[in-house]
Amino acid sequence: MAEPELGSRFQRRFLAARQLRSFPWLELEQNLRTAPDSSLLVDILHKTILHPLCVKYPPSTKYRRCFLTELIKKHESTAAEPLDELYDTLADILNEEESTRCYKNYLLALTLIVNCKPVVCADPSLSSRRVLQPTGECVTLSESVAIISGGTTGLVTWDAALHLAEWATENSAVFSNRTVLELGSGIGFTGIAICKTCNPKTYIFSDCHPCVLKQLTENIRLNGFVLEPERTQHIQTESRGQEAEATNCQKPKLIVAELDWGSVTEKQLLDLQPDVVIAADVVYDPEIILALIGMLQKLSTFRADRKPPEVYIAFTIRNPDTYRLFQAELDKAGIRWQIIPARSNSIFLYDVQPNVTILQLFI
Structure with a gap:
């Protein structure tokens, strides 16, 4: 029916x-x-x-x-x-x-591969298909009803964040049991979705705008996760033991960090030590592009003898010139990059399918 x-x-x-x-x-x-x-x-x-x-x-x-x-x-x-x-x-x-505020509830789903034929076929696409299986979970967000509010565009969810979350659910092994740092988390959609579907060990949300950090913290709690109030301040090594003790019954451990790419300190970077770095819709302005690349270079430099993190950046191509500038600046900084293939399924049912690209960077 x-x-x-x-x-x-x-x-x-x-x-x-x-x-x-x-x-x-x-x-x-x-x-x-x-x-x-x-x-x-x-x-x-x-x-x-x-x-x-x-x-x-x-x-x-x-x-x-x-x-x-x-x-x-x-x-x-x-x-x-x-x-x-x-x-x-x-x-x-x-x-x-x-x-001035509203809620959005995004129902989560996982991509399953279903066998369509009982016989082995030379072309896998003919013998199986990908289907979306609802998980029973959802991401609930409190958002601003206005695109620009409080002097920032960070109080709403943008399409690149949805795309990055969809890619993450199809590639959960990238995040499973690892420490993930999200740059420019906004109000938290991507990170909350990854925490609910990909089983990271630790997830570090970060942003620099006070209003965004406040809304981000509210949304994390809204979705049933626990945060220490002081975690919304600068990361401090001495408080990690307290944070671990307070949330030892929760996996993943969730941290909210106030992180300004331009003024981040060596101490903060040594304290982060992520295995994976992600960001969504942070490539839209030349000045921000340069600050982002500078931040990635610092993360590569201050890594305490650990291998550099995997880096994935999702963005909507609104201005091709800005996209080309980002690629040129990556090349100038010696950061290799490759385009991640498009996903097979759309979980979040876009109004209009946006022109979103996900790059993997090698820092």
Whole structure:
């Protein structure tokens, strides 16, 4: 039957507050014309606005109002009997006050390889296929409703962070039982997703903007992880023992670090010692590019006789000149790079598939 699948597709998009035009409205209309009863609409209502996650951590009031208005239009277009539950829910939302903050709930899934034929085939693509298997986990984020807020763009989740998280879930061995440092963590999506799906030993979130660090810490706790309050300050070696004692029942150990690439100290770098370094959407300005490359060079220099970390950088190519500048500056710094092949599945159902590239850097 198509109806449960359709309801689930509405659910994934709605909980993550994707743009309404990206929803399968036409398919809904076709289903309603074929079977003009209210069961499908009730199913969608309970998988979206009345879902327990949405009730506890709702998208913006405006978003829910617009979604429900569109749902009612589809219902009314079938000339079916009015559905009181739709109108009652809309009335409740209309009585709510608008807020500058909202929640987004991203349902996580793993990519599984499913055998389609019982015989061995010369072409693996013909004998198996990749499917998404929901994990039952989600990443819940408190975000700003405005793209720019508090003088920063770091209070919302950007597409490159979603892409990097998708790649990580397909390549969990890169992170499993290792120390991961994320540069420019923003409000935490990529790191929280990796902590829930890839089993790192230690995960170090980092950023430099006070408002971002505050929101990042809130989101980490929102997702059930424990943090020491003082971990939002500069990393200090002497507090590591206290942090380990406080979180010894939790794996991975999560740390939030205030890290300014331009003024980072040798002591901070020696204390970090990551096995893996990642960053998402930090390549968008020439000055930031130079600061990022400088930071990577320092991480390579101060490594306490350990091998350099693996480095993965994801970014949306908005300006090809900026992308070429990044590559040129990497070459100038003697940092080799290669493009990571595109993923096979899209977990987070983008409004429009963005032009995102993931580079592996060799520092």
